[in-house]
Amino acid sequence: MPFSELHARAHIQNLSAATTLEPHWGYADRAVPCTNDAGSCAYLDVVYSAHDRGMLYTGIIWSTLGGILFLWAIWRHFNEPTISPSLTVPRLAGFRKLRVSLAVFIRTYLLPDALRTIFGRTTRLQVLVLAALAGYLLIFSFVGIGYNTWITPVSGMDGVYNTRSSIGPWSDRVGVLAYALTPLSVMLSSRESFLSLITGLPYQTFNFLHRWLGYIIFVQSSLHTIGWCIVEFRLYQPQPSVGIEFVTQTYIVWGIVAMILLLLIFVLSTPWGIRLTGYEAFRKLHYVLAIVYIGACWGHWEQLKCFLLPSLIFWFLDRGARFIRTAMLHYHPSETSGILGFKSIDSAITRFPDEEHGDVIRLDMENVQETWNIGQHYYLCFPQCSVWQSHPFTPLNAPEVVKGVVKHSYILRAKKGETKKIADLASKGTLATPVILTGAYGESITKELAPNTNIICVAGGTGITYVLPLLLRLAQQPSSSDRRIDLVWAIRHTSNVQWIRQELGILRKARKAMNLKIRIFATRDISSPSTSKESIVPAKNDDEKFMQASEQSSSAADLCDCDLDVPVKLGGGSADSSRHPDLQRLITDFLDNAVTGPTTVFASGPGGMLSDLRDIVATCNSASKVWSGQERFDVSLVYDDRLEW
Structure with missing residues (x-):
């Protein structure tokens, strides 16, 4: 230096x-x-000893995180399911019995939402992890500092004294912790998540911790700034010369810049800020401001670049991996020249008009690629509209290679932004649009699904895309006599089944073998089971009689031979805006009729529905009954939390 x-x-x-x-x-x-004088020397002893301990504590924090991840990886390795779908699952015994009972106990108390007014629709488990991290940081913010006050003379000025206190060392400590947490914040925000590779949790699971860890870093940085402002502008003398000299130093200017950038990041990341700018603008600003902020922190205190350099490396690795994923999906030999080149995928558009809530668009495309896992999703970019935006969507079809290509099918509701542009293209007669894919992201939702596990699929609207691939995959596998399967789909109108009529036809033919019960509940159809009869472009289907019926009527009973006697729960307000399935009754009735085996609820839909399901599933679990051998009280919930972003 x-x-x-x-x-x-x-x-x-x-x-x-x-x-x-x-x-x-x-x-x-x-x-x-x-x-220096004795007081100043004693103060310096505290400053340097507190800093050295602070650096030690940051090492302890990262060692603790590394140890947790290491133990998690070992647990995951030895806890991999070894059950084949063709084998019978033994009854709970030994270590497995203890593990399942513990999981049920945790689910009972930590699955429901916690302090929704503060944390939003977040489980108690997530909040507990945040509280543990915050408590850990709170302890290390104060321990190992000698708290005292020293009154020292100002050299060359009789009767003028400085007040030196432990505010300075403490401010340095919280500043060091803010730097030390920056790599963790970047890791928690990565789509190509290193944490997901270790834990097996999908990257979106870490979004809550990323957001609140950012708030913690903002508070730490603010306290660091306020503390040194008190010292330099109030406790040190003479003023204002000391304060002016302090604030004009280069590293302080960079610190001010970093604090301003962090304030902007904080304001724009609040729900109010996201609504003000729009999600896409927020995301782009977040990227740019975060990188410039890290650079400003480097200019402010280069000695702590050991935390800033990894942050930049993680960020660029994440972006690089995204480009590689996209290239693997889109670089194919040209059909004419055979030269390898980038090519977008042509996607067929089918439009389902809905003037009240926004049109629904179905996209169907084919690509030469590897298949994805059930439960994973892709980011779709529509270059005909904009190359700067992409949105996550879950394929509604089961992944399989047919004649060397893999089919993708998506449904999306066009409200505003890019999806609205696609709907506008379709309304003008456009039958196809190019698509750029990035993915697949997320974890498989079927890898721990035992043959005797009962399944309830609950979906709201376009959330059917999350559970439909699972049902289609089960329809392809040998049926299990020990398993019961229910599908509960809440839609606005019975005509909405047209979105997935081909897939419903497959389930209709296989439902007896699967022991599947399909229940479709139209929340806005009160008096008539049938609504508008839109003319939909027919898709290929081997069952011609079924297709003819679907083209002539939009009744759910005609399209899928489904049960429409779903219990109705009325809320406040008008009936057509508050009617929805009574999920409490549906799930408890299912469990009462499930003779043996555990149950998994797969769900995707509005945030309110997912919150209700967390409460319902939590009350259905009982660790004591599972320990006594009653496996039907082992009820888990797997849901698509991308809708909560």
């Missing part, structure tokens, strides 16, 4: 009288011996 820069950060040290410079990792070197 240049001598002038070191002198600016050395504050009260007399470097010219020092015989040696004692290095301290992450801080300015210390002049030894101390030739």
Whole structure:
């Protein structure tokens, strides 16, 4: 470090009288011996000892996180399911019995939402993890600092004194912790998540911690700034010369810039800020501001670049991996020249008009690629509209290779933004649009699904895309006599079944073998089971009689031979805006009739529906009954939390 820069950060040290410079990792070197007054030397002892302990504590924090991830990886390795779909699952015994009972106990108390007014629709488990992290950081923010106050004379000015206190060392401590948490914040936000590789949890699981860890970093940085402002503008004398000299130093200017950027990031990441700018604008601004913020932090305190450099590396690795994923999906040999090149995928558009809530668009495309896992999703970019935006969608079909290609089918509701542009194209007669895919992301939702596990699929509107591939995959597999399957789909009108009539036809033919019961509930159809008869472009289907019926009527009973006697739960307000399936009754009735085996509820839909399901599933679990051998009280919930972003 240049001598002038070191002198600016050395504050009260007399470097010219020092015989040696004692290095301290992450801080300015210390002049030894101390030739200041006794009070100033005692203060410097506290400053440097507190900083050294702070750096040790950051090491402990990262060692703890590394240890947790290491143990998690070992647990995951030895806990991999070894059950084949063709084998019978043994009854709970030994270690498995303990593990399942513990999971049920945790689910009972930590699955429901926690303090929704503060944290939103977030489970108690997520909030508990956040509280543990916050408590851990709170302890390390205060321990290992000698708290005292020293009144020291100002050199060359009789009767003028500085007040030196532990505010300075404490402010440095919280600043160091803010730097140390920056790589973790970047890791929690990565789509190509290193944490997902270790834990097996999908990347979106970490969004809640990323958001609140960012709030913690903002609070730490604010306290660091406020603390040093008190010291330099109030406790040190004479004023205002000391304050002016302090604020004009280069590293302080960079600190001010970093704090302004962090304030902008904080404001724009609040629900109010996202609504003000729009989600896409927020995301782009978030990327840019975060990178510039890290650069400003580097300019403010280069000695802690050991935390900033990994943050930048993780960020660029994430973006690089996204480009690689996209290239693997789109670089194919040309049909004419055979030269490898990038090519978007042509997607057929089918439009289902809905003037009240926005049209629904179905996209069907084929691509030469590897199949994805059930439950994974892709990011879709529509270059005909904009190359700067992409949105996550779950394929509604089961992944399989047919004649060397893999089919993708998606449904999306066009409200505004890119999806509205696609709907506008379709309304003008456009039958196809190019699509650029990135993915697949997420974890498989079927890898731990035992043959005797009963299944309830609950979907709201376009959320059917999350559960439909699972049902289609089960329709392809040998049926299990020990398993019951229910599908509950809440839609606005019975005509909405046209979105997936081909897939419903497959389930209709296989439902007896699958022991599947399909229940479709139209929330806005009160008096008539049939609504508008839109003319839909027919899709290919081997069952011609079924297709003819679907083209002549939009009644759910005609289209899928389904049960429409779903219990209705009325809320406040008008009937057509508050009617929805009584999920409590549906799930409890299912469990009462499920003779053996555990149950998994797969769900996707509005946030209110997912919150209700968390409460319902939590009340259906009983660790004591599972321990006594009653597996039907082992009820888990797997849901698509991308809808909660």
